Amino acid sequence: MCSMKKYISPHSIALYNKCPRMFYYYIHEYKSLPPPEYYKPPLEFGTLIHKIIAKYYELIPDTLVPTEILIHLKKAFNELWNVKYEPFRERVEKQLMNFVKFEKQRLSWHFNAKPVAVEKEFVKGRVHGIVDALFRKGDDLVVVDWKTGYVTAAYNDDINVQLNVYMWLTGAKEAYVVYLEYGYWEKIEKINIEEIIKMILSDNTYAPLRGPQCDTCPYQFICMTKDPFNYSVYGEEI
Numbered sequence: 513m514c515s516m517k518k519y520i521s522p523h524s525i526a527l528y529n530k531c532p533r534m535f536y537y538y539i540h541e542y543k544s545l546p547p548p549e550y551y552k553p554p555l556e557f558g559t560l561i562h563k564i565i566a567k568y569y570e571l572i573p574d575t576l577v578p579t580e581i582l583i584h585l586k587k588a589f590n591e592l593w594n595v596k597y598e599p600f601r602e603r604v605e606k607q608l609m610n611f612v613k614f615e616k617q618r619l620s621w622h623f624n625a626k627p628v629a630v631e632k633e634f635v636k637g638r639v640h641g642i643v644d645a646l647f648r649k650g651d652d653l654v655v656v657d658w659k660t661g662y663v664t665a666a667y668n669d670d671i672n673v674q675l676n677v678y679m680w681l682t683g684a685k686e687a688y689v690v691y692l693e694y695g696y697w698e699k700i701e702k703i704n705i706e707e708i709i710k711m712i713l714s715d716n717t718y719a720p721l722r723g724p725q726c727d728t729c730p731y732q733f734i735c736m737t738k739d740p741f742n743y744s745v746y747g748e749e750i
């Protein structure tokens with residue numbers, strides 16, 4: 513017997529894009545194999561970077577000049593630093609300096625200094641997502657998401673879906689992903705995420721899509737052994 517997730521997340525939508533059946537297993541909380549190495553987030557490290565950035569946004573004033581960025585970031589760093597993080601110090605400092613680089617760019621794009629929301633959950637119908645930062649730029653909203661891990665081509669597609677879901681949830685016109693490990697950022701290409709969400713909600717077969725994605729699928733064992741062609745057992749509503 514499996515339980516079912518209450519909300520559809522950007523992660524589960526990205527799974528649907530790869531294979532509807534994979535989405536079905538995930539949303540119904542089937543037991544999965546451990547994720548491949550590149551999906552494993554360096555949890556403590558990533559959480560720390562996100563916390564320092566959130567604290568920095570709490571500390572900055574409503575108007576900010578580029579020379580003040582480092583002062584506030586150092587304060588945030590000092591408030592949250594703990595000796596247990598020492599093994600990460602070099603990497604944390606490198607990523608924070610890349611964050612400073614993005615902040616300078618962001619100010620030059622005339623985003624408001626203070627974000628509208630930081631690490632905030634947005635919900636629309638059955639879909640939810642936690643947005644790293646939401647900024648105002650003139651009359652528009654812009655989503656920004658920090659990535660602290662290493663990036664692979666497969667992961668890029670997931671990021672595109674994730675940020676499009678965030679734009680749809682918040683009503684933002686633009687979204688940027690900032691790769692803090694590498695010190696560069698990209699504007700997200702818009703896709704029709706609403707259509708994808710509608711398709712997911714009206715799907716009642718979750719047909720398996722065999723392909724290269726099967727090689728890294730965390731449900732391959734169950735999928736290959738549980739009569740994958742008997743669609744009737746998958747006909748229940750999500």
Ligand code: SF4
Pocket residue numbers: 530531532533534720721722723725726729730731732735736
């Ligand atoms: S093994 Fe392949 S077909 Fe089955 S759920 Fe995974 S990706 Fe889909």
